[in-house]
Amino acid sequence: MSEQRNLILAIVLSVGIILLFQLFYEMPRREEQERQAARQAAEQSETVTPRPRLQGQPQGEGTAPSGVAIPGSDAAAGRSRAAALEEQPRIRIDNGRLHGSLSLQGARIDDLTLADYHLRVDRSSPEIELLSPAGSPEAYFAEFGWVAQDAQVAVPGGDTRWRTDAERLTAGNPVTLTWENGAGLTFAKKIDLDENYMFEIERSVTNDGAQPVTLFPYGLISRWGTPPIAGFYILHEGPIGVFDDKLTEIDYSDLVEDGPVEQTSRGGWLGITDKYWATALVPDQQEQVQATFRATDVDGKPHYQVDYLWQGRTIAPGETVTIDHEFFAGAKEVDKLDTYAERYGVPLFDRLVDFGWFYFLTKPMFHLLTFFYGLVGNYGVAILLLTLVVKLLFFPLANKSYKSMSQMKKLQPEMVKLRERHADDKQRMQQELMALYKKEKVNPLAGCLPIIVQIPVFFALYKVLFVSIEMRHAPFFGWINDLSAPDPTSIFNLFGLLPFDPPHMLMIGVWPLLMGITMFLQQKLNPQPADPVQAKVMMFLPIMFVFLFATFSAGLVIYWTWNNTLSILQQWVIMRRMGVHSDGTVDKPAAPPSKS
Numbered sequence: 001m002s003e004q005r006n007l008i009l010a011i012v013l014s015v016g017i018i019l020l021f022q023l024f025y026e027m028p029r030r031e032e033q034e035r036q037a038a039r040q041a042a043e044q045s046e047t048v049t050p051r052p053r054l055q056g057q058p059q060g061e062g063t064a065p066s067g068v069a070i071p072g073s074d075a076a077a078g079r080s081r082a083a084a085l086e087e088q089p090r091i092r093i094d095n096g097r098l099h100g101s102l103s104l105q106g107a108r109i110d111d112l113t114l115a116d117y118h119l120r121v122d123r124s125s126p127e128i129e130l131l132s133p134a135g136s137p138e139a140y141f142a143e144f145g146w147v148a149q150d151a152q153v154a155v156p157g158g159d160t161r162w163r164t165d166a167e168r169l170t171a172g173n174p175v176t177l178t179w180e181n182g183a184g185l186t187f188a189k190k191i192d193l194d195e196n197y198m199f200e201i202e203r204s205v206t207n208d209g210a211q212p213v214t215l216f217p218y219g220l221i222s223r224w225g226t227p228p229i230a231g232f233y234i235l236h237e238g239p240i241g242v243f244d245d246k247l248t249e250i251d252y253s254d255l256v257e258d259g260p261v262e263q264t265s266r267g268g269w270l271g272i273t274d275k276y277w278a279t280a281l282v283p284d285q286q287e288q289v290q291a292t293f294r295a296t297d298v299d300g301k302p303h304y305q306v307d308y309l310w311q312g313r314t315i316a317p318g319e320t321v322t323i324d325h326e327f328f329a330g331a332k333e334v335d336k337l338d339t340y341a342e343r344y345g346v347p348l349f350d351r352l353v354d355f356g357w358f359y360f361l362t363k364p365m366f367h368l369l370t371f372f373y374g375l376v377g378n379y380g381v382a383i384l385l386l387t388l389v390v391k392l393l394f395f396p397l398a399n400k401s402y403k404s405m406s407q408m409k410k411l412q413p414e415m416v417k418l419r420e421r422h423a424d425d426k427q428r429m430q431q432e433l434m435a436l437y438k439k440e441k442v443n444p445l446a447g448c449l450p451i452i453v454q455i456p457v458f459f460a461l462y463k464v465l466f467v468s469i470e471m472r473h474a475p476f477f478g479w480i481n482d483l484s485a486p487d488p489t490s491i492f493n494l495f496g497l498l499p500f501d502p503p504h505m506l507m508i509g510v511w512p513l514l515m516g517i518t519m520f521l522q523q524k525l526n527p528q529p530a531d532p533v534q535a536k537v538m539m540f541l542p543i544m545f546v547f548l549f550a551t552f553s554a555g556l557v558i559y560w561t562w563n564n565t566l567s568i569l570q571q572w573v574i575m576r577r578m579g580v581h582s583d584g585t586v587d588k589p590a591a592p593p594s595k596s
Helices: 002-038 081-087 252-258 334-344 359-376 379-393 395-421 426-440 449-467 510-525 532-549 554-577
Strands: 090-094 098-103 109-118 127-131 140-148 175-180 185-193 198-207 213-224 238-243 246-249 261-266 269-273 277-282 288-298 301-310 313-315 320-331
Touching: 090 109, 109 320, 127 140, 127 277, 127 320, 140 198, 140 277, 140 320, 198 213, 198 313, 213 269, 213 277, 213 320, 238 252, 238 261, 238 288, 238 301, 252 288, 252 301, 269 301, 277 301, 313 320, 320 334, 334 359, 359 379, 359 449, 379 395, 379 449, 379 554, 395 426, 395 554, 449 554, 510 532, 510 554, 532 554
Parallel strands: none
Antiparallel strands: 090 098, 098 109, 109 127, 109 140, 140 213, 175 185, 185 198, 198 320, 213 301, 213 313, 238 246, 238 269, 261 288, 269 277, 277 320, 288 301
């Protein structure tokens, strides 16, 4: 009775944990994402201008005194995104993949949508909004300016009205913005855009005054409010950068709790990454930059900023100083990131995609996945082919593992007898078991070691499917029209036959059920635990995994189901060759032929 009570308790606790996870984490997370996507309430917007942290150092070229004050944004609160966009004159942005505008006030890149990506699978749904102007809900923008060593020198800021030589920015057709400070300094920004997601920015300052001026170039990305994040340990979302060829990833919560993070580097890059989209500041790779990640609280709303400050430029009378840099804003498409890394010499730029610890495995797998997609035109089928290739690579190891399992299953009747015979003498039972293994030349660990070797590969494949933007809104067959979203069907409304939508915790679709069935069948082929209570708990695991995998993206569930199916097939063939059946019975050896 005690063992039965323990079993029931284990089952109840397991189901309770899954239901609590769904009720108090998964459902609120999804609801919050929906609320944030539809939020129209206006929020206060403010920008922190980066300042040189060089107090106590002698002034001169490359240094600045403490207390430098630069005008920030005084954008009014209470505006919708559309209202904020209409308030200021703008230059239209359209290169076919990016739609939006940049504001002539502040010369900010603050309005971008992704033409190829939509909120829902339906292509008529709104485009993904990446950047939004100051003063709008979830403001998110980039700004590039100058900090003057002498506080009396007027420099452009967030309220500066720039002049333009064009009304439209397209691929290969740049715009040039100019502003004069009335004291002999002329500032200019030439902004170009390629056919994808990279802005090329050339800034210049001409000194027509009588005195030399020292200015510090800066760039910043400002984001208001913590965006909805996936919340998975294996995925980083938030501030990110590469400094001196080392990747730095900072969580939003850590930045709020621990305060600013400062880095000094020659070249590199820094930005903010979401699961599928990102923004990044890319300075001249030969420049020494002072980078800062910071978080502030304004009226109870978090404000995140990443920025860099270059070394100062002293501009003599009659001289013009020019600097070049880039700004990335778009989808994290690996081929584009690789192209930019090579074109601009940007180190580790593909790490915007969180390939994780097993980068040396995940990125080649990603390229193999896209190769198969190029052949078949369907990412779901590409997942099946990629899984098949991985299984073939590990075929010898898996064979060794399954042979060992078959031998163990073959000996299971004898092992049960030994446990029953020596139930009161555990030491003797272990001795007899070891003697049996030695007699039959069976290594009980041989079935585990090959599996352990494969774990990094399977985790890397899981990672590829989880982080790849190529899975987003990619169809498979039938009802699966988005491989990045959970299976939309549910057994609790008979897969759509009943006219109601079950709550999230009861969305147990066809593919999670198929995954649970394959997991159950695979367990039946493996040696069963001698302890009946342990055996029952193990048989309950597929049910737990059905509930767990129901929240995962369909692409991951399809991969796991297909992988289980291939494993079952391989293990079944090996067991048949060894004369072992799934119920543990063993074929008797054929009788030798008679000599008559």
